[in-house]
Amino acid sequence: MDTIFALSSGRPPAAIAVIRISGAVAHEAARRMAGLLPDARHAALRELRDPATCERLDEALVLRFDAPASSTGEDSVEFHCHGGRAVVDAVLRTLGQLDGLREAEPGEFTRRAFENGRIDLTEAEGLADLIEAETESQRKAALALAEGGLRRQLTEWQDRLLDLSAAAERAIDYDEDDSAIDPSLLTGVAALVAELDQWLARPRIEPLKDGVRVVVAGPPNAGKSSLVNAVAGVERAIVTDVPGTTRDHIEVPLAIAGLPILLTDTAGLRTTEDQVEAIGVERANQLAAAADILLWLGEPNAAPPGAILVHARADMRGPAPEGSLAVSAKTGVGLTELLDRVAQAAKPLLPGEGAIALNRRQAKLLAEARDALATPTREAVLVAENLRLARGAFDRLTGRAGVEDVLDTLFSRFCLGK
Incomplete structure (x- = not known):
């Protein structure tokens, strides 16, 4: 080499x-x-x-x-x-x-550390996230992964899997009646399934890396673009009195109360014969449906379920309807309260401070292991096979096997000297 x-x-x-x-x-x-x-x-x-x-x-x-x-x-x-x-x-x-x-080559030092057993794949992913971290929350989550937090947990699970597998093999070799399988083996498998369920229920890393998706939606001329500009502190969206000015979505990455936010302005929702605007309206509907947090600037009775109701242009439109937050992009009234509401809604969607959060790949493989273990059976041969499948998923998670297609993409995220 x-x-x-x-x-x-x-x-x-x-x-x-x-x-x-x-x-x-x-x-x-x-x-x-x-x-x-x-x-x-x-x-x-x-x-x-x-x-x-x-x-x-x-x-x-x-x-x-x-x-x-x-x-x-x-x-x-x-x-x-x-x-x-x-x-x-x-x-x-x-x-x-x-x-x-x-x-x-980019990432080659870290790749050699992985290939030589100095780190596992989860730690390498944590290092990549640490290099790209832009907020304090991202830094702490990446550091927890890079320092081996997930690796240590996986090692503990793998040790338990090996013990359970050994017990299952003994049952196959010495128990003539598979129905007489040791109840402690099934209890151990069930306990591991419960722990994996708890980990899979945790908030994922993607909202922390990419930002919680906060979408501003409503009819044309509702004040959406003005609100986005006011929150961003810069003129990111064009603002005019002409309905349909915004025809495509505009994304603004922000940190609110130290939390990563992806604020998105959308086209005004209305029926239109304009082909280009109609595409923007369709995208706006899709973004609103996929939003983590939706700020609704239209009539309250037309708001999608769970939306934060915003009475925009409060300086011109008078008191807010009940349940709506009065906000003025021009005077700044209500902006602080709105950002507080957004931060409160975003916190439960993000990992706890310094907590280990799974990415999409890790969660998929953890779910594979969990599903294998949760397959109902009392036959020792089938229990042993399910344990083998779970061990295979863990090996792919840590990079011991079956990850060749992942490595080039991961290590290309690093700089030359990392």
């Missing part, structure tokens, strides 16, 4: 640039540039030189890590250089000229 290198810190210029090398000839390559390497997991100040010309490139801190006790599970070295573009370019260029070295 090739030895790889890449810039792992941010794009220069910067105060410090971290360049990583990982692979079988990492130590030899580093010695050719830095001379004597420090002891493993220690740092030392060294001059970096081009082996071909002996030209001095930089003075850097050098850290050495020995396999398997490194982030990738391979021999690796880090150069902590000065962060100027010229310095970084010179070091990377020199590394690229050494035999057996090549520049890493």
